[in-house]
Amino acid sequence: xxxxxxxxxxxxxxxxxxxxxxxxxxxxxxxxxxxxxxxxxxxxxxxxxxxxxxxxxxxxxxxxxxxxxxxxxxxxxxxxxxxxxxxxxxxxxxxxxxxxxxxxxxxxxxxxxxxxxxxxxxxxxxxxxxxxxxxxxxxxxxxxxxxxxxxxxxxxxxxxxxxxxxxxxxxxxxxxxxxxxxxxxxxxxxxxxxxxxxxxxxxxxxxxxxxxxxxxxxxxxxxxxxxxxxxxxxxxxxxxxxxxxxxxxxxxxxxxxxxxxxxxxxxxxxxxxxxxxxxxxxxxxxxxxxxxxxxxxxxxxxx
Ligand code: 13P
Ligand code: SF4
Numbered sequence: 100x101x102x103x104x105x106x107x108x109x110x111x112x113x114x115x116x117x118x119x120x121x122x123x124x125x126x127x128x129x130x131x132x133x134x135x136x137x138x139x140x141x142x143x144x145x146x147x148x149x150x151x152x153x154x155x156x157x158x159x160x161x162x163x164x165x166x167x168x169x170x171x172x173x174x175x176x177x178x179x180x181x182x183x184x185x186x187x188x189x190x191x192x193x194x195x196x197x198x199x200x201x202x203x204x205x206x207x208x209x210x211x212x213x214x215x216x217x218x219x220x221x222x223x224x225x226x227x228x229x230x231x232x233x234x235x236x237x238x239x240x241x242x243x244x245x246x247x248x249x250x251x252x253x254x255x256x257x258x259x260x261x262x263x264x265x266x267x268x269x270x271x272x273x274x275x276x277x278x279x280x281x282x283x284x285x286x287x288x289x290x291x292x293x294x295x296x297x298x299x300x301x302x303x304x305x306x307x308x309x310x311x312x313x314x315x316x317x318x319x320x321x322x323x324x325x326x327x328x329x330x331x332x333x334x335x336x337x338x339x340x341x342x343x344x345x346x347x348x349x350x351x352x353x354x355x356x357x358x359x360x361x362x363x364x365x366x367x368x369x370x371x372x373x374x375x376x377x378x379x380x381x382x383x384x385x386x387x388x389x390x391x392x393x394x395x396x397x398x399x400x401x402x
Pocket of ligand 2: 162186187188189190215272273274275300335358359360361
């Protein structure tokens with residue numbers, strides 16, 4: 100904090116001057132999460148918050164698809180991305196052509212695309228979903244078969260709970276796919292009291308070992324509600340650090356798989372973006388209009 104305090108103060112001052120708000124994902128480092136964010140949350144909460152922003156400028160502390168979602172929902176506002184290279188292995192795994200390929204393979208089946216996709220992929224899809232509402236969205240689709248893109252594990256985890264046949268694109272998250280059920284079993288054998296909380300981007304085998312599976316906000320809520328003596332968050336490692344101060348009674352086991360994309364966002368880059376107003380996210384108007392339909396349908400079904 101001693102080192103970062105001048106950056107935090109400068110960013111918070113500039114936010115006022117620029118009429119900006121900072122929307123930050125739960126995976127941001129604690130200096131961003133606690134020091135400069137106006138709103139923190141999972142992808143769904145951040146998308147909903149983006150529909151409520153009154154400020155002229157949104158600074159997205161997260162990855163590029165999140166900034167695109169904010170821009171899609173706010174075409175007239177300036178959306179700043181502190182580092183344009185903050186991508187996502189899922190978003191990079193599929194293009195709009197991939198969605199069309201799935202439609203050709205499964206004629207008539209609706210396409211549910213994870214928000215971890217580009218605006219072009221959202222525009223080619225019928226509706227979006229996040230980890231918080233994927234099952235609910237799939238269940239709301241007409242017909243027996245639903246196409247999910249691009250996360251194979253989220254799709255398999257949904258399929259295990261759904262009455263629908265779920266077919267999917269074979270993408271994966273480079274952070275969550277690293278966790279193995281074997282590691283979790285070994286940890287539980289060593290520490291039987293631990294509560295294991297997993298993100299649905301993990302494999303179905305990992306999810307089967309978990310005491311609870313949910314979005315990042317879902318996991319945080321579960322820990323607040325249950326206050327287990329020991330918790331292991333099977334997700335990106337900044338999250339345990341961000342919430343541990345407010346939960347002193349919980350002992351967090353901290354496996355650390357870091358998202359290299361999320362970690363591209365730093366205080367220095369946020370300050371630079373706000374100072375120079377560079378890193379403005381643009382989405383072509385036609386693409387944005389079609390993507391907005393898919394995102395807004397999801398939000399309407401999630402309220
Ligand atoms: P949440 O929507 O659960 O926050 O997940 C976003 C993400 O990128 C997880 O890896
Ligand atoms: Fe993408 Fe995985 Fe990083 Fe989330 S944690 S942004 S899904 S690579």
